[in-house]
Amino acid sequence: MSESLNGKVALVTGASGGIGAEIALALANEGAFVGVHYNQGVDRANRLIEIIRSNGGDAKAIRFDISDPKEASSGVKEFAKAKNGLHILVNNAGITYESLLLTSTDQGLAKLLAVNVVGLFACCRAAVRPMVKARYGRIINIGSVVGSRGNSGQAAYAASKSALVGLTKSVARELGGRGITVNLVTPGLIDTPMTGNIDKKFFDSIIPRIPVGRPGIPADVASLIAFLAGPHAGYITGQVIAVDGGLAM
Numbered sequence: 001m002s003e004s005l006n007g008k009v010a011l012v013t014g015a016s017g018g019i020g021a022e023i024a025l026a027l028a029n030e031g032a033f034v035g036v037h038y039n040q041g042v043d044r045a046n047r048l049i050e051i052i053r054s055n056g057g058d059a060k061a062i063r064f065d066i067s068d069p070k071e072a073s074s075g076v077k078e079f080a081k082a083k084n085g086l087h088i089l090v091n092n093a094g095i096t097y098e099s100l101l102l103t104s105t106d107q108g109l110a111k112l113l114a115v116n117v118v119g120l121f122a123c124c125r126a127a128v129r130p131m132v133k134a135r136y137g138r139i140i141n142i143g144s145v146v147g148s149r150g151n152s153g154q155a156a157y158a159a160s161k162s163a164l165v166g167l168t169k170s171v172a173r174e175l176g177g178r179g180i181t182v183n184l185v186t187p188g189l190i191d192t193p194m195t196g197n198i199d200k201k202f203f204d205s206i207i208p209r210i211p212v213g214r215p216g217i218p219a220d221v222a223s224l225i226a227f228l229a230g231p232h233a234g235y236i237t238g239q240v241i242a243v244d245g246g247l248a249m
Helices: 018-029 042-054 069-082 106-134 155-178 200-209 218-229
Strands: 009-012 033-038 058-063 088-091 137-142 180-187 240-243
Touching: 009 018, 009 069, 018 033, 018 042, 018 058, 018 088, 018 218, 033 042, 042 058, 058 069, 069 106, 088 106, 088 218, 106 137, 106 155, 106 180, 137 155, 137 218, 155 180, 180 218, 218 240
Parallel strands: 009 033, 009 088, 033 058, 088 137, 137 180, 180 240
Antiparallel strands: none
């Protein structure tokens, strides 16, 4: 167990499974106390906490509905108050919406934006005060390569993820002088339980287009997050960093 984040408090949204769980583990292994956010996956969140503690770390489950900005904001603030600080926020929670433009619905779009943009914005806003007080802050947003390259049937999803580019860069400009960095990590094809819902033929058709010749794994993303959260990344801000094996080149 490393100590690069010893004494730091981190909150990872959507941390009960997949990439989020791996990020929470990576931060805990670096010494951070980790808030494991979930909405419905309480059993997965509790199992993750058991694993973190068995590895010598510590964590706490925290539940709020990120699609409700008031609830998301109060959830972040209450967690920071309970831990007497917040140094790292990883905005990993997100949902997908697969639909052609002509068949998309207002309801589907509204739900998507509520989670992927509005809720994320609320979490960022709530995290700023404790980070300013601590004179240390790392906000790391999780986007997607789809946000920069687009994809048929994912116009709404791509719009929600491309919005994070402008948000990340703007907030990075606002907070850079206060010791807070803000970056956007855009994963490509990552092998997780969520991608298990993708048609296997379609999944396999993408792999030949990836220069490294394989899909990613959650640890590929988590290792970068752990670095960006640490003290050696203090001069990196406002960046969009792809973890995609070269897919979006």
